Structures are given as structure tokens and as C-alpha cells.
Amino acid sequence: MSLPADFLWGFATASFQIEGATKQDGRGPSIWDTFCEIEGKIAHGANGDVACDSYNRTAEDIKLLKELGAKCYRFSLSWSRIIPLGGRNDPINQKGLDHYVKFVDDLLEAGITPFITLYHWDAPDALDKRYGGLLNRTEFPLDFESYARVVFKAIPKCKNWITFNEPWCSSILAYSTGYFAPGHTSDRTKSPIGDSSREPWIVGHNLLVAHGRAVKVYREEFKPANGGQIGITLNGDYTYPWDPEDPEDVKAANRKIEFAISWFADPIYFGKYPDSMLEQLGDRLPTFTDEERALVQGSNDFYGMNHYTADYVKHKTGAAHEDDFLGNLETTSYDKNGNCIGPETQSFWLRPNPEGFRGLIVWLSKRYGYPPIYVTENGTSIKGENDLKPPEILNDEFRVKYFHDYAHALAKAVSEDGCDVKGYMAWSLMDNFEWAEGYETRFGCTYVDYEGGQTRTAKESGKQMKGLFDSLIKND
Numbered sequence: 001m002s003l004p005a006d007f008l009w010g011f012a013t014a015s016f017q018i019e020g021a022t023k024q025d026g027r028g029p030s031i032w033d034t035f036c037e038i039e040g041k042i043a044h045g046a047n048g049d050v051a052c053d054s055y056n057r058t059a060e061d062i063k064l065l066k067e068l069g070a071k072c073y074r075f076s077l078s079w080s081r082i083i084p085l086g087g088r089n090d091p092i093n094q095k096g097l098d099h100y101v102k103f104v105d106d107l108l109e110a111g112i113t114p115f116i117t118l119y120h121w122d123a124p125d126a127l128d129k130r131y132g133g134l135l136n137r138t139e140f141p142l143d144f145e146s147y148a149r150v151v152f153k154a155i156p157k158c159k160n161w162i163t164f165n166e167p168w169c170s171s172i173l174a175y176s177t178g179y180f181a182p183g184h185t186s187d188r189t190k191s192p193i194g195d196s197s198r199e200p201w202i203v204g205h206n207l208l209v210a211h212g213r214a215v216k217v218y219r220e221e222f223k224p225a226n227g228g229q230i231g232i233t234l235n236g237d238y239t240y241p242w243d244p245e246d247p248e249d250v251k252a253a254n255r256k257i258e259f260a261i262s263w264f265a266d267p268i269y270f271g272k273y274p275d276s277m278l279e280q281l282g283d284r285l286p287t288f289t290d291e292e293r294a295l296v297q298g299s300n301d302f303y304g305m306n307h308y309t310a311d312y313v314k315h316k317t318g319a320a321h322e323d324d325f326l327g328n329l330e331t332t333s334y335d336k337n338g339n340c341i342g343p344e345t346q347s348f349w350l351r352p353n354p355e356g357f358r359g360l361i362v363w364l365s366k367r368y369g370y371p372p373i374y375v376t377e378n379g380t381s382i383k384g385e386n387d388l389k390p391p392e393i394l395n396d397e398f399r400v401k402y403f404h405d406y407a408h409a410l411a412k413a414v415s416e417d418g419c420d421v422k423g424y425m426a427w428s429l430m431d432n433f434e435w436a437e438g439y440e441t442r443f444g445c446t447y448v449d450y451e452g453g454q455t456r457t458a459k460e461s462g463k464q465m466k467g468l469f470d471s472l473i474k475n476d
């Protein structure tokens with residue numbers, strides 16, 4: 001069992017979760033700055049004002065990456081640092097842009113390959129206010145295209161680009177459940193605005209088109225001279241039927257992956273939405289115009305895979321509720337025979353199930369023709385971790401085991417199942433702002449002391465990552 005000699009591994013983060021410095025050097029507010037101000041949205045009223053202070057500690061972060069032995073680093077850009085008001089006719093903030101240019105230079109100097117995510121959920125707030133942000137089918141893709149062009153032009157040394165992180169979360173969690181910014185939902189106890197039956201499907205469509213536009217720009221204007229590759233990162237759990245003997249549960253288990261992943265991946269690889277979604281959602285799912293389809297179909301140089309957990313799936317009978325986004329089914333932690341999917345963590349949605357990682361890599365490879373895959377996130381929280389302090393919190397055995405088991409599952413998908421996985425980035429380089437859960441839930445391979453000046457101390461999981469991948473990668 002082994003991974004190819006050129007296999008890349010490293011860590012991942014996102015701008016709003018680590019940077020802080022939300023008002024420094026001309027950055028404009030993002031929808032997450034605004035969302036954090038609404039009472040009751042974030043645990044303990046936390047916000048991103050300081051976070052890990054990474055904007056002011058790039059040298060420290062690069063040193064940490066080197067110490068851990070990382071070959072690559074995935075991070076995201078804050079759009080509103082670069083274009084504070086976000087739009088294609090709005091001014092560029094040179095200081096914000098220069099910050100990232102230098103960061104990439106410094107990473108390369110340290111021998112670390114950068115993977116840049118253009119959008120990890122922190123849309124410029126001005127665009128949300130100006131025209132409804134991600135809901136706007138014409139303006140949003142054009143403004144995203146323009147922002148992408150500014151960045152591609154400024155950072156030709158970066159050869160690995162991800163347009164969007166987890167459009168499923170940007171659509172469902174932000175426009176259906178209202179759990180993420182900007183918090184739209186039909187539930188009027190949570191938000192005065194939103195239509196969970198329609199908005200998430202519109203947003204998903206617009207994100208696909210925006211992705212397609214940025215890819216076209218990259219391929220036509222930059223790739224010929226710079227080389228490089230570009231793709232989108234999708235998230236999804238693996239699934240098992242609650243009752244493997246029940247054909248309806250078997251179908252529902254597959255349908256859940258289609259609603260999470262194929263919603264985006266089918267248009268990208270096949271030019272159309274999955275039949276299961278068309279059947280359930282009808283005309284609530286937007287129709288691709290010919291121009292849109294041409295932008296979207298064939299727009300991935302690689303598949304970016306974020307993956308954390310698996311679920312058992314039980315089908316529902318009768319018509320789906322109009323706000324349903326799972327595919328008319330329910331998910332459970334135990335199957336019919338009482339088998340448990342995996343142990344609890346601090347995150348209600350996450351239970352480790354390493355076999356499911358291999359299962360999903362194989363599922364994706366078969367459906368999409370064995371594309372090159374980069375695992376752009378994988379990791380876990382630990383139940384009660386935040387109650388610990390150093391040195392106990394540094395000894396994160398649960399996370400060490402998670403990474404060990406998941407990396408071995410990945411290696412089997414490559415060496416035994418023939419899947420083309422080229423890289424792996426652990427979530428996350430360090431503890432950080434875990435969205436609605438604030439700083440309560442930690443995902444870091446490095447401990448961040450939020451009370452003690454944001455100091456970083458590697459946990460066991462961070463220290464063992466190099467040994468883990470060295471043991472799996474063939475040396476030529």
C-alpha cells in the first residue's frame with residue numbers, strides 16, 4: 001500500500017477563520033463580519049476581529065508549516081481585503097492584494113506549494129447589500145470573474161487554484177437553514193428574510209456559473225503563459241443504507257450523495273443536474289441557458305474533495321417537504337442492526353468513519369471518470385477538547401487516530417482501487433474560528449491560545465503528520 005512519490009500533503013485554513021485584522025489596511029466588511037454582529041448567531045457572541053491574527057503573523061505560520069514538514073498549504077483570500085466593495089467597477093485595495101502576493105512569495109521561498117481558494121464564504125458585504133450577493137444571477141458571477149482576474153494577474157506564481165469552497169454550505173447553510181451568513185431562511189423565528197424552498201437552489205446555480213466564468217478567464221488569459229490548474233472544492237459525506245436489505249434505503253443513500261455533491265459535480269462533468277434532484281425540485285431548480293452550460297461543463301482541471309464523515313440513510317415515504325434539501329430521507333448514527341457509524345466529536349454532524357472516505361473516493365472516481373482528486377480538507381473536532389489546557393490539549397490522540405485511519409483509507413483507494421488522488425490537506429493547520437460555533441470547537445493540528453496572545457503550539461496530530469505520510473509515500 002503506497003502513495004506516489006510526488007504526492008502532496010499539507011494543511012488547510014480559510015481567511016475569515018484565521019486572519020483577524022478585519023479593519024486593517026483598508027479591508028472592507030464581509031457578510032461574516034455583519035453576521036457576527038447579530039445577537040445569537042455565533043456561540044458566545046464571538047467574531048473574527050482577531051481570530052488567530054494570521055494577517056500579522058505570516059512568518060510565524062510559514063515557520064510552523066516548515067516545522068511540521070508540510071509540502072503544501074491551502075488558504076483562502078479575503079475578497080473584501082482586495083476589493084473592499086467587491087464589484088467590478090469598485091477600487092482595488094493595493095495593500096490587501098500585496099499582502100497575498102508577498103505571502104505566496106514567502107511560501108515558495110520556504111519550499112511550500114500554495115493552493116489558493118478564491119472564495120471561502122466571506123463575500124464582500126457591500127455586494128450583499130447592493131444586489132443580494134450570491135442570489136444575483138447576472139451581477140454576482142460577473143463580479144466574481146473580475147475579482148478572480150485581479151488575483152490571477154497579481155499572483156502568477158501560484159499554480160493551484162480553487163474557485164469556491166463547498167458551495168453546498170454557501171447555499172444550504174446560508175440560504176436554507178440560516179445557520180451561516182447571511183442567514184436567510186423561511187423560519188421567521190430566525191430571520192426576517194429568506195425562502196428555503198427556492199433561494200438555496202438559485203444560489204447553487206449562480207455559484208456554478210461564477211465558477212465557470214473564473215475558470216474560463218484562467219484558461220484563456222493566464223494558463224497558456226503560467227501553466228497551473230483550477231477546480232472547485234465540494235463537500236459531502238459518504239452514506240450507507242439504514243437497512244441494506246431495503247432497496248428504497250439503498251436508493252436514498254445514493255440520492256443523498258447526489259443532493260450534496262452531484263448537484264454541483266454533474267453540471268461540471270456532464271452539463272446537467274442529477275435526475276433525482278430534477279424530479280424532486282422541478283422548476284425550483286434553475287435551468288441552464290446554453291451560455292451557462294458552456295461555461296460550467298468541463299470546468300474542472302481537478303476535483304477538490306472536502307470530507308469528514310458518513311451517515312446511515314433511511315428513506316422517507318410520501319412527497320418531499322418543500323424545504324427538504326437532503327433528498328427526502330433522514331440520516332441516523334445507528335443502522336437497523338444497531339451498528340454505530342462512529343464515535344461522537346464536538347461537531348454534531350461529524351463522526352469518524354474512515355471506510356467511508358475510501359468509499360466516497362471510489363464513488364466519485366467511478367461516477368466522474370477517475371479525475372485527479374485533491375483532498376482539500378479532512379479532519380475532526382474532539383468532544384470536550386476546549387475544556388482542556390496545555391499540556392493535556394496537545395496530546396490529541398483521538399485526532400492522531402483519525403488522521404492515521406483516514407490516510408490509510410486514502411492510500412487503499414489509490415493503491416487498491418486505482419483512484420487518482422494527488423494530494424491531501426488536513427483541516428486545519430491550527431485551531432480557528434469555527435463559524436457559528438465560534439472558538440468553542442477546535443479543529444487544529446496546532447493549539448492556539450486565544451487568551452494568551454494567539455500563541456501556537458503544535459499538537460501531537462500536527463507533529464505526527466509527516467511520519468504518517470512518509471510511511472505511505474513511495475520514495476523513488
Ligand code: PNW
Nearest residue numbers: 014165166169235306349377427434443
Ligand atoms: C468545512 N456540515 O465546513 C469548512 O470548509 C471549514 O471552513 C470548516 O471549518 C470545516 O469544514 C469544519 O467544520 C463544514 O454541517 C461545516 O455538514 C459544516 C458542515 C460541513 C462542512
